[in-house]
Amino acid sequence: MQRTKIKEILTQEKTDYTVNVKGWVRSFRNNQFIALNDGSCLGNIQVVIGLDAAEDVVKYITNGACISVDGTVIASLGKGQKVEIKADNVVILGECDPEKFPLQLKNKPSLEYLREIAHLRFRTNTFGAIFRVRHTLAYAVHKFFNDRGFVYLHTPIVTASDAEGAGEMFRVSTLPFDNPPRLEDGSIDYKEDFFGRCTNLTVSGQLEAELGAMALSEVYTFGPTFRAENSNTARHLAEFWMIEPEVAFNDITDNMDLAEDFIRYIIAYAMEHNREDLEFLAQRLVDEEKQKPMNERSELGLIEKLEFVLNNKFERITYTQAIDILLDSPAYKKKKFQYDVKWGIDLQSEHERYLVEKHFKKPVIVTGYPKDIKAFYMRQNDDGKTVAAMDILAPGIGEIVGGSQREERLDKLMTRMEEMHIPTEEMYWYLDTRRFGTTPHAGFGLGFERMVLFVTGMSNIRDVIPFPRTPKNAEF
């Protein structure tokens, strides 16, 4: 018999038909009632077996075991579920020794413990919900851009460009570690390496995305990104997924509009398609925060927070305005900030948090940063001091989007690169777009895991990617 997904049985609520279901046992009560989950949805189907069931089958129906059930869907005789399966035949597909199985759901295992058994944590309600939501968000990313005529551009994972300065990079090499070929001055001879030059894993697909945009008009990337920073925080990964749209003819305002539409669209898509999972995650957050003092709890529930983002425009301010707000804030006057505030500084986490969580209480887009704290490719404003950068700051997450209008004027771009000691000859391919048919264009990068954090209400980025890579951790 063809397998039926548990989601289909639970949502249709039809009765009196025969089915086959397969899944993993979540609980087995009273030698009669199996809570079975196949990952198709949050809920379990209750499978009822007779008290006369074969003993050599019953003894292998343990938490974690994988079973196949043939039976009839009937209206449940008990309370707590509308339909259940009266089993005619149960086959043990995979035994699970309960004494050795590390995942004991009744103990409400901690997120930290589950991280250590990340290969099994998919079998919990929480991680099932997270990864279904993550999938939906990823799908919505492609749907959003596809519906608007963007081309999905696969930018390279291996790159020889280290010009962007977006952080430490992972070296890609086939040279022997212990005895690499060397030049006369003792430095490593990369001409002998696989690519004939020094190569690394990409830290951003932006520069290549710009090349595509300067012909295809609208492109986006969505791929893995690698940073070899020794960052040990709940918001950083060494391997993460980044989305980088790049649009010809867009200015900084178009760029902000695109980012806002994009964020709203994928949240709305998840709200529509993963309502049950999000409601479960909302309840999880409430339960988790019960242990916190009142003043540290979220003002809004998860669902309310997402609805708020859907229904309210993001606040748009300039960097200069942000500094003025901070200087005028009670927190500044009471010397609550650890880092000083003055025009020209890079905004610290505490400053961003104040703006987003205390002052505006909604996502904030900050534009017009001082050029000295931003990357070379950002378009210089007429004031000679600032660039057309934009950062979107989200409550609880911090920077979720970083973007800019790009400097399309060759002379200004070259001058800036020279000031920042970026080799213009090596970057000829980037500069060629400004030499041959240049035009204003803009784009941004969005950290996908940070988006998943925001939507699921989780607080550690290691819990929203299946197998997190962080300093000293590449397990699984």
Place this chain on the structure above:
RNA sequence: UCCUCCUUAGCUCAGUUGGUUAGAGCACAUGACUGUUAAUCAUGGGGUCCCCCGUUCAAGUCGGGGAGGGGGAGCCA
């Protein structure tokens, strides 16, 4: 990398002023019961108290060092 907290049974955690035999719930085993919803009840097995060194008559408990993890910060997205 810095600050801070934590590490006791397979899991979650208690363990008083340093005191003699380290506990509970869950999980597991055996038995009972059978329309349960984290099923229930009874009985039972289960410990490198993270590691090393030290103080002490005596260390899970105090001190020093180390490892791993959490939270915050920096770097960064």
